Amino acid sequence: MTAANDTSVSIQDLSLNFGAVTVLETLNLDVADGEFIVLLGPSGCGKSTLLNCIAGLLDVSEGRIFIKGKNVTWEEPKDRGIGMVFQSYALYPQMTVEKNLSFGLRVAGTPREEIAKRIARAAEILQIEPLLQRKPAALSGGQRQRVAIGRALVRDVDVFLFDEPLSNLDAKLRAELRVEIKLLHRKLQNTMIYVTHDQIEAMTLADRIAVMKGGVIQQLDAPQTIYNRPVNRFVAGFLGSPAMNFVDGRLEDADGGWRFAAEDIKIPLGTYDFAKPPAPGPVTFGIRPEHVSLNSGTGWPFSIAANVEVVEPMGSDTLVWLKLAQQNFSVRVTSERTPKNDEAVTLGFDPMRASLFDTATGTRI
Amino acid sequence: MSIADITAQASTAAGARQDIAGPYGPKPRRVISRRNVFLYGTLFVMAVYYLLPLYVMVVTSLKGMPEIRLGNIFSPPLEITFEPWVKAWSTACTGLNCDGLSRGFWNSVRITVPSVLLSIAIASVNGYALANWRFKGADTFFIILIVGAFIPYQVMIYPIVIILREIGLYGSLSGLVIVHSIFGMPILTLLFRNYFASMPEELFRAARVDGAGFWGIFLRIMLPMSLPIFVVAIILQVTGIWNDFLFGVVYTRPDTYPMTVQLNNIVNSVQGVKEYNVNMAATILTGLVPLIVYFISGKLFVRGIAAGAVKG
Numbered sequence: 001m002t003a004a005n006d007t008s009v010s011i012q013d014l015s016l017n018f019g020a021v022t023v024l025e026t027l028n029l030d031v032a033d034g035e036f037i038v039l040l041g042p043s044g045c046g047k048s049t050l051l052n053c054i055a056g057l058l059d060v061s062e063g064r065i066f067i068k069g070k071n072v073t074w075e076e077p078k079d080r081g082i083g084m085v086f087q088s089y090a091l092y093p094q095m096t097v098e099k100n101l102s103f104g105l106r107v108a109g110t111p112r113e114e115i116a117k118r119i120a121r122a123a124e125i126l127q128i129e130p131l132l133q134r135k136p137a138a139l140s141g142g143q144r145q146r147v148a149i150g151r152a153l154v155r156d157v158d159v160f161l162f163d164e165p166l167s168n169l170d171a172k173l174r175a176e177l178r179v180e181i182k183l184l185h186r187k188l189q190n191t192m193i194y195v196t197h198d199q200i201e202a203m204t205l206a207d208r209i210a211v212m213k214g215g216v217i218q219q220l221d222a223p224q225t226i227y228n229r230p231v232n233r234f235v236a237g238f239l240g241s242p243a244m245n246f247v248d249g250r251l252e253d254a255d256g257g258w259r260f261a262a263e264d265i266k267i268p269l270g271t272y273d274f275a276k277p278p279a280p281g282p283v284t285f286g287i288r289p290e291h292v293s294l295n296s297g298t299g300w301p302f303s304i305a306a307n308v309e310v311v312e313p314m315g316s317d318t319l320v321w322l323k324l325a326q327q328n329f330s331v332r333v334t335s336e337r338t339p340k341n342d343e344a345v346t347l348g349f350d351p352m353r354a355s356l357f358d359t360a361t362g363t364r365i
Numbered sequence: 366m367s368i369a370d371i372t373a374q375a376s377t378a379a380g381a382r383q384d385i386a387g388p389y390g391p392k393p394r395r396v397i398s399r400r401n402v403f404l405y406g407t408l409f410v411m412a413v414y415y416l417l418p419l420y421v422m423v424v425t426s427l428k429g430m431p432e433i434r435l436g437n438i439f440s441p442p443l444e445i446t447f448e449p450w451v452k453a454w455s456t457a458c459t460g461l462n463c464d465g466l467s468r469g470f471w472n473s474v475r476i477t478v479p480s481v482l483l484s485i486a487i488a489s490v491n492g493y494a495l496a497n498w499r500f501k502g503a504d505t506f507f508i509i510l511i512v513g514a515f516i517p518y519q520v521m522i523y524p525i526v527i528i529l530r531e532i533g534l535y536g537s538l539s540g541l542v543i544v545h546s547i548f549g550m551p552i553l554t555l556l557f558r559n560y561f562a563s564m565p566e567e568l569f570r571a572a573r574v575d576g577a578g579f580w581g582i583f584l585r586i587m588l589p590m591s592l593p594i595f596v597v598a599i600i601l602q603v604t605g606i607w608n609d610f611l612f613g614v615v616y617t618r619p620d621t622y623p624m625t626v627q628l629n630n631i632v633n634s635v636q637g638v639k640e641y642n643v644n645m646a647a648t649i650l651t652g653l654v655p656l657i658v659y660f661i662s663g664k665l666f667v668r669g670i671a672a673g674a675v676k677g
Contacts, residue, residue: 057573076573151575
């Protein structure tokens with residue numbers, strides 16, 4: 001297989017069934033050397049299962065896995081050149097941090113000086129030198145996760161696998177460690193595959209995000225592309241907080257071009273970049289709250305009037321909720337321009353920023 | 366705001382509180398409430414119920430026979446004598462041997478120690494394999510084991526006699542050790558399987574990624590974390606095997622009778638005078654080992670659980 005040689009991890013036609021349940025379905029994924037890939041999806045989408053398959057902790061039903069050009073489908077986890085970081089840290093509770101870090105090396109029979117050297121290096125990178133003689137029980141959550149990363153680090157592996165490593169931490173620590181993992185990736189330049197259900201982690205860390213659902217990769221792209229041009233309604237709704245607004249309506253062929261219509265609302269789609277040739281029919285119109293502007297004057301070729309229902313101040317900005325064609329619709333505005341409840345406002349946006357989905361299939365139009 | 370202001374405010378707040386009428390702070394609880402009387406009353410009655418026989422045994426074992434014949438079983442001994450204890454241990458006659466329970470004691474030790482070690486060693490590996498390495502047919506194997514736990518022992522006595530006779534171990538201590546180890550297997554395997562299954566699976570996975578194999582993970586990761594369950598298993602096995610009478614009487618010969626069988630022979634002898642004081646002393650001596658195990662390991666048990674607790 002030639003394609004496998006220039007990639008770090010290559011997954012080909014991978015399927016996994018537990019009895020009658022299909023968890024992964026003919027999945028293909030190529031990860032470039034040094035790339036940071038995030039597997040993102042709701043719980044039960046198969047992202048952790050995929051990671052366990054790459055790690056060799058689960059036997060695959062079909063397909064094969066290459067790491068560094070070597071077919072590792074039947075290899076033991078330790079022979080795959082991977083290091084793994086788990087959500088619950090999975091530190092050996094009866095061992096000190098140092099013993100935790102060195103366990104893999106001791107099992108492999110690495111010489112003592114070499115072990116000491118590698119631990120010193122890992123401890124320096126992760127700034128855990130003062131903790132080396134402590135037991136995991138005496139560490140905080142953030143420290144434990146650092147040790148868990150260190151355990152992968154000392155083994156000098158090609159590929160790092162992260163299984164929701166930050167999910168057990170509080171919000172502040174999560175943000176800190178997120179930055180540290182990004183720095184670590186810059187420093188080490190290793191291939192990293194990172195599983196999370198947190199879209200912020202995915203957006204901030206990834207070179208490319210693979211959004212998964214039902215054991216299938218829905219979209220594999222750079223974060224910005226996924227954010228701006230989601231391929232289907234699931235991806236559009238899963239990424240973004242607050243979530244993208246969806247309005248069900250129809251696509252119509254008006255005299256001047258295509259337009260979206262829902263009840264009395266008509267939006268000409270002048271600058272919209274169609275993904276495939278449009279045809280009249282039921283569609284779902286989606287636009288992100290921050291791409292809509294409120295009372296911004298007459299810059300747009302249309303105007304939509306609405307009444308403010310609820311205002312949610314969030315500090316840096318404010319979320320304004322209103323009804324559009326009897327469907328909930330949110331707009332993100334700066335705190336200074338917050339309207340009052342029940343105030344009449346007009347909405348405007350650039351149709352280029354919008355996304356249109358086939359209502360029946362959910363795919364992007 | 367200066368510190369002085371804050372303290373001034375705090376004191377006025379505290380002063381104001383005293384003026385507040387109605388409930389404030391922890392709810393007062395009466396020591397003698399209906400709930401407490403009921404709770405401690407029940408506990409006291411139950412404790413007396415269980416301790417009274419022990420009291421009678423201890424008191425009787427310290428009396429001489431003339432005093433026992435007076436019939437006041439609850440009265441403390443007028444004259445404390447340890448003669449019955451000595452006799453029970455070293456000179457009481459069982460069958461042909463007149464060297465007391467000491468022979469049975471050492472026989473029981475020689476039966477219990479290897480049986481406990483062997484059965485726990487095998488069952489812990491069984492449980493570990495069943496919980497962590499889901500090998501082919503593991504479920505079937507487990508069901509068979511569990512069914513084994515529900516078959517009454519009596520059904521298997523005769524077949525086992527034949528098996529032991531055929532392999533030449535009938536009447537020997539090692540034969541009995543094997544029987545005890547096998548019969549401890551279902552419940553111990555279940556115990557260990559459930560314990561290992563309750564350990565975080567990610568720990569097992571991490572060890573596999575680190576390259577440890579079947580025995581490496583068992584000996585270096587799982588064993589150090591399983592002190593509590595080993596203590597539980599030891600309590601179960603030591604008391605179970607030490608107290609066993611049925612297998613002891615069936616599978617051994619008079620020379621190799623365990624302590625329980627000897628005790629029975631002393632207490633149930635139909636000839637001569639019933640020496641109640643010797644019987645009581647012998648019974649207490651026989652029951653002492655499980656009692657000591659409970660007292661020592663009970664503490665260890667709690668400590669083991671506390672030491673093994675690492676929160677995620």
